[in-house]
Amino acid sequence: MQAQVSVIDDDQGVREALRRLLESAGFTVSIFSSAEEFLTLDGNRATSCLIVDMRMPGMTGLALHHHLQAEGCRIPAILITACPATGEQQEAVAGGMAAYLGKPFSDRVLLDAVRNALDSTGRAIDQRAL
Numbered sequence: 483m484q485a486q487v488s489v490i491d492d493d494q495g496v497r498e499a500l501r502r503l504l505e506s507a508g509f510t511v512s513i514f515s516s517a518e519e520f521l522t523l524d525g526n527r528a529t530s531c532l533i534v535d536m537r538m539p540g541m542t543g544l545a546l547h548h549h550l551q552a553e554g555c556r557i558p559a560i561l562i563t564a565c566p567a568t569g570e571q572q573e574a575v576a577g578g579m580a581a582y583l584g585k586p587f588s589d590r591v592l593l594d595a596v597r598n599a600l601d602s603t604g605r606a607i608d609q610r611a612l
Contacts, residue, residue: 485600486528490514490543491535491562496585500533500592507593517541521549529557531580531599533592536563536570544574551578558599562587 487509489500497513504511512529514520518540532550534543541549547559558580563570566584574582580599583591 484508484510485530485596486510486512487531487533487596488512488514488520488529489533490517490520490538490546491533492516492538493535496535503589503592504596509596517543517546517549520546531596532557532559533596534559534561536561537565544570544577544579547574547577547579558602560592560595560599 487504489497489504489511490513491497491500492515494515497515501511501513514523516538517534532547534546536543543559543561543563547561550557550559559578560581560583561574561579562583562585564585566582571582580602581595583595
């Protein structure tokens, strides 16, 4: 079974680039333009790992993570941001985010973060994605 990764970012170029990268590494990928779209389309039902932008119109990535946790949904989440801030990073890590990555990040760093997030939760990973 392939791991399902959901990417949430308001920038279409970022969504498409991450989709291509993750698919090339063997993951199944769903993309969403907002946290609200992810929640409305029930994206969390099949998601094994979440990659979410911090700053988006409406609900932020960190707010989405807190919302999912409050509902008992423990999807490992990686927060990405173009404006990394120490306080924000500390809040993300303290809040249970699997990783906090400042843009730009390398393909390897992102793929390692996804694999580590999946490994740490025992979620299914297709060995071809490794």
